[in-house]
Amino acid sequence: MLLAIFGWYVTRNESEIVIMNSEIANTGTTSTAIKATPKSTTIQVYITGCVAIPQVVELPEGSIVKDAVEKAGGFTDKADQQAINLVYKLTDNVMIKIPSIDESNADKQNWLVNGFQPKSNNDIANGGKVSLNTASDKELMELPGVGESTAKAIVTYREKNGKFNTINDVMKVAGIKQAKFDSIKDYITV
Numbered sequence: 001m002l003l004a005i006f007g008w009y010v011t012r013n014e015s016e017i018v019i020m021n022s023e024i025a026n027t028g029t030t031s032t033a034i035k036a037t038p039k040s041t042t043i044q045v046y047i048t049g050c051v052a053i054p055q056v057v058e059l060p061e062g063s064i065v066k067d068a069v070e071k072a073g074g075f076t077d078k079a080d081q082q083a084i085n086l087v088y089k090l091t092d093n094v095m096i097k098i099p100s101i102d103e104s105n106a107d108k109q110n111w112l113v114n115g116f117q118p119k120s121n122n123d124i125a126n127g128g129k130v131s132l133n134t135a136s137d138k139e140l141m142e143l144p145g146v147g148e149s150t151a152k153a154i155v156t157y158r159e160k161n162g163k164f165n166t167i168n169d170v171m172k173v174a175g176i177k178q179a180k181f182d183s184i185k186d187y188i189t190v
Contacts, residue, residue, distance in 0.1 A: 041060060041061050042060055043058070043059055043090060043091060043092040043093075044057070044058055044092060044093060045057055045059060045063075045068050045090050045092075045093075045094055045095070045096060046094070046095040047068045047069065047071075047072045047095075047098070048095065048098070049079070049096075049100070050075060050076040050078050050099065051069060051073060051074065051075060051079070051098050052072060052073025052075075053073040054072065057071040059071060059090065062089065063090050064088060064089055065084060065086050065087070066086040067090075068096055069086070069098065078100040078101055079098050079099070079100065080098075080099050080101045080103070083099050084098060130142065130143055130187060130188050130189070131188075131190065132158065132164040132167065132170055132188055132190050133163045133164055133190050135154075136155070137151035137152050137154070137155050138151070140154055143187055143188065144183050144184060144187070145183045146180075146184065150180070153173050153174055153175055154173050157173045164190045165190065166190060167185055167188050168181070169190075170188065
């Protein structure tokens with residue numbers, strides 16, 4: 001007669017979960033282990049400008065701007081702490097630029113560089129999205145990853161070829177490939 005006792009238990013190590021199965025029988029003891037790494041619960045944020053140590057910081061999900069500032073060594077004496085929202089909840093891969101007291105008010109409005117925040121009447125009229133068919137090059141530059149040359153290329157394309165029919169048409173503009181489109185598609189409309 002074969003007598004067996006099965007035991008399942010889970011132990012948690014700091015970086016992995018281990019599920020173990022042990023079997024005790026009249027023939028001896030065997031055990032198996034399965035290791036699984038849990039999904040990352042951290043985000044990476046680039047914080048620059050008027051902080052002590054501008055750098056990429058790793059923070060727990062759910063962190064706010066204040067956490068990133070603290071991880072970067074705090075504000076410098078020149079930081080305009082009133083110009084940013086310290087309780088803004090961060091997401092992965094954003095850039096925060098802490099403005100100085102001396103910077104213009106327009107510059108201070110762009111403290112969250114890669115987290116698009118609608119600012120113009122054009123954005124608000126389109127449900128928080130920038131219209132490819134009506135936006136100025138300045139308004140297009142509010143989109144994440146769109147600089148002056150890309151914004152001008154979009155306006156020039158529109159003036160030469162007429163209105164965009166779909167947001168995908170923006171990939172017909174020289175210099176806009178799939179990766180750039182993927183970074184702006186949620187913020188644009190026609």
